[in-house]
Amino acid sequence: MIMTPSQTAVNFVGDAASASVLLNPLRLQILERLREPDSASGLSRLMNQPRQKLNYHLRELEKHGLIEQVEERKKGNCVERIVRATARYYLISPEALGNLATDPSQIQDHFSSTYLVAIAARAIHDLAVLRTRAEKAGKKLATFTLETNVRFASASALNAFSEELANTVARLAAKYHDEKAPSGRQYKFIIGSYPAITKKENDKP
Numbered sequence: 001m002i003m004t005p006s007q008t009a010v011n012f013v014g015d016a017a018s019a020s021v022l023l024n025p026l027r028l029q030i031l032e033r034l035r036e037p038d039s040a041s042g043l044s045r046l047m048n049q050p051r052q053k054l055n056y057h058l059r060e061l062e063k064h065g066l067i068e069q070v071e072e073r074k075k076g077n078c079v080e081r082i083v084r085a086t087a088r089y090y091l092i093s094p095e096a097l098g099n100l101a102t103d104p105s106q107i108q109d110h111f112s113s114t115y116l117v118a119i120a121a122r123a124i125h126d127l128a129v130l131r132t133r134a135e136k137a138g139k140k141l142a143t144f145t146l147e148t149n150v151r152f153a154s155a156s157a158l159n160a161f162s163e164e165l166a167n168t169v170a171r172l173a174a175k176y177h178d179e180k181a182p183s184g185r186q187y188k189f190i191i192g193s194y195p196a197i198t199k200k201e202n203d204k205p
Contacts, residue, residue: 011066011087012128018064019096027057027066037070037084058083066090093128094121101125116192123190149196165191 013019021027026049033043040058044051061067066086073080094101102118109115127143134141152158169191178184 007084008087010089010091012091012093012124012131013066014093014095014125014128016096016098018066019092021060021064022066022090022092024057027061030054030057030061031066031085031090034067034083034085035088037082039073039080039082041080091124094125095128113194116194119190119192123188126188162193 013022022031029047030043033046038046040051040055043049043054043058047054058067062069062083067083068086069081070084071082073082102114102121104115104118104122107115107118127141130141150161152161169189173189
C-alpha cells in the first residue's frame with residue numbers, strides 16, 4: 001500500500017499544458033468522480049467507459065499533478081491502483097495564459113470592470129504562489145476575507161459610501177503602516193464592488 005499527502009481544498013493550475021488537460025470534458029467528469037478514491041475498473045463501471053480509455057486519461061491527469069495514487073490493492077495476479085483527485089476544487093491561475101493574462105498596470109481606467117477583473121486575477125495568481133510557498137515551508141498562509149451586500153437607495157448614496165470607505169481605508173492604512181518595522185510584513189488589501197446578481201439566467205462568462 002502506498003499512501004500520499006492528504007487532499008487539498010483547491011488546486012491552482014498554473015500552466016497552459018495542465019489547463020488543457022484539465023478542460024477535457026471527460027477528464028472533468030473523471031476528476032469529479034475521483035473526489036473519492038477509485039480505480040480505473042471502478043470508474044469504468046460508474047461511467048460506462050472502457051477501462052483502457054480511462055487508464056489513458058488517468059495517466060495524463062496524474063502526469064500533471066491533478067490526481068494522485070493513494071494505495072495499491074492486489075486482486076488475484078493483478079495490482080489495482082487506487083487514485084484520487086489532488087483537490088476538491090480546481091482553479092486555473094491567470095499565469096496559464098502567459099502574455100494574454102490581464103495586467104492591472106496596463107489598464108488606465110481604474111473605475112472599469114476590466115480593471116477589477118485584472119486585480120482579481122492578480123490576487124488569484126498571488127495566492128497560488130503564496131500557498132505553494134507556505135505548503136513547502138509547512139506553514140499556514142494568513143489571509144483575511146470580508147464580504148457583504150449593501151442596498152443603496154440611489155447612485156448618490158453609492159458615491160457617498162464609496163468616498164467614505166476610501167477615506168476610512170486611507171486613514172487606517174496611514175495609522176497602521178510602519179515602513180521602518182524591522183520584522184514587519186506587508187499585506188495587500190483589495191476592495192472592489194459590483195452590482196449583485198439577483199436573478200438566475202443562463203449567462204456564461
